[in-house]
Amino acid sequence: MLEKARELSIYTAYNINVDAIVYLKEEHIKKLVSEFGEDTIRKRMDEYPREVNEPLDFVARLILALKTGKPTAVPLVNEELHAWFDSRFEYDLERMGGQAGIISNLLASLDFRRVIVYSPILAEKQARMFVNKPNLIYPLVEDENLVFKHPSEAYREGDPIKINRIFEFRKGMKFKLGNELIEVPFSGRFILSSRFESIKIETRDDLRPFLPEIGENIDGAILSGYQGIKLRYSDGKDANYYLKRAKEDIMLLKRNRDVKVHLEFASIQNRELRKKVIYNLFPLVDSVGMDESEIAHVLNALGYSQLADRIFTYNRIEDTVLGGKILIDDMNLEVLQIHTIYYIMYITHKDNPLSEKELRSSLEIATTLAAARAKLGDIKTPEDFKAGLTVPYNERGEFVKLRFEEAKRRTREYKVVIIPTRLVKNPVSTVGLGDTISAGAFTSYLAMLKEKGKL
Incomplete structure (x- = not known):
């Protein structure tokens, strides 16, 4: 057929947008946990931010996505955060999104x-x-x-360009959040969608x-x-x-x-x-x-x-x-x-x-x-x-x-x-x-x- x-x-x-893709590694998460701290991240995870206004919102929702292994999309509403992301991540691929x-x-x-x-x-x-x-x-x-x-x-x-940042994660990836060992149950992706x-x-x-x-x-x-x-x-x-x-x-x-x-x-x-x-x-x-x-x-x-x-x-x-x-x-x-x-x-x-x-x-x-x-x-x-x-x-x-x-x-x-x-x-x-x-x-x-x- x-x-x-x-x-x-x-x-x-x-x-249409540009997908800027990062293949997540354990080192990425370790650096983010070290930068923001376990207690601060957990508190924001409990608050469950529905949009990303500051970097901590992103880290909280990313770790929640990794814990469940479910594909997740969250809007980025603060246009000033481009520089923060570009300084923390190198993009493995840019393609049509x-x-x-x-x-x-x-x-x-x-x-x-x-x-x-x-x-x-x-x-x-x-x-x-x-x-x-x-x-x-x-x-x-x-x-x-x-x-x-x-x-x-x-x-x-x-014309402006819309950039969505996509963080691909793999089943079996492990990292620590304080004393908790988190193992990703499924492969998936966390999408940070520009909403400007x-x-x-x-x-x-x-x-x-x-x-x-x-x-x-x-x-x-x-x-x-x-x-x-x-x-x-x-x-x-x-x-x-x-x-x-x-x-x-x-x-x-x-x-x-x-x-x-x-x-x-x-x-x-x-x-x-x-x-x-x-x-x-x-x-x-x-x-x-x-x-x-x-x-x-x-x-x-x-x-x-x-x-x-x-x-x-x-x-x-x-x-x-x-x-x-x-x-x-x-x-x-x-x-x-x-x-x-x-x-x-x-x-x-x-x-x-x-x-x-x-x-x-x-x-x-x-x-x-x-x-x-x-x-x-x-x-x-x-x-x-x-x-x-x-x-x-x-x-x-x-x-x-x-x-x-x-x-x-x-x-x-x-x-x-x-x-x-x-x-x-x-x-x-x-x-x-x-x-x-x-x-x-x-x-x-x-x-x-x-x-x-x-x-």
Whole structure:
């Protein structure tokens, strides 16, 4: 089905950034503990800072992430901290980041027919991180006409660059916090996401009138980056202003053709903003993708705090299924895709045009693509997909299937499909794996709908 998916044209927006990657070593943590002190760090860990305003906030949340081994993203809101980070860490790698950037490079490298990528900011350094492929294009307005160019020919002088710092950690890494010996239980990453006023999540005014035309010429859209919206801005604008524009963008894309839209949800620490994004945007899209911690955050924002707490605490499949059914119904979604370390899940209503077998094959493509990326570090050609086929399913695969069968007995009004993930034991990188899963799942889902004449 990947061959069929490659015939599609996809639009993806809004967030691109530079990922500055550090492969964490025990020495990094020892130096940080020595600099700030065990008692000071523990006190800040107990306070659980939800954003990074000073270096101690960063150290506290980083060590919490290492203790659980779970992928974590926390916003950096103090622009003056760049110098502190640059003085403490040497970056092992700088590459394309941001959901729209990662997904557009992935689909272009897989030779999709046409990949239109859009971000309201495009600096030269960023533009040159896009793969050099003729099927990857960026929309511009010249002489009041819509034109498309490769991003490397479309950058704007003076545009800011968004830098996210990513700290990759490995299972088994050990360090001491006072008398406590901490051993990292899983490989993962801690993302420090820049959240500055200069970075807007919107479509520029000159391009907005052309969104219906873009919508006519694509099979689907993958939208992301809404976690970058701030509650309030110094110019008097607020989150409501940018969410109103985001809603209008989706409706403009769908104006002349009911194009399928997928929203890739990412962690939003502020509960008020999270709630605004959910209620404003989820009802307008067809598909949403998220991980298990994000579905718990979403359910908490919607008022299902006990269920959210159970998902956070126990990670039981039956709770995740129940939460997914609530989201499908409350937000009127066509399909919800949830990805975790050990499994990927689709939840749809019973009348979905695709059979459970077809939905399962879509998820198989998704986990194989992610395994290929984890094994190789990146996907550069369609042939790289085969590397994922050599990766075995994770050791909890049979347990996942058993628990799923128990949960499925309560889902007669829905189609619920789950597969174990293919898990690379020593991944080259874990950055972008969730985005890869969602892109693979959504595009293969579209390809199957198209083959049935439902797209």
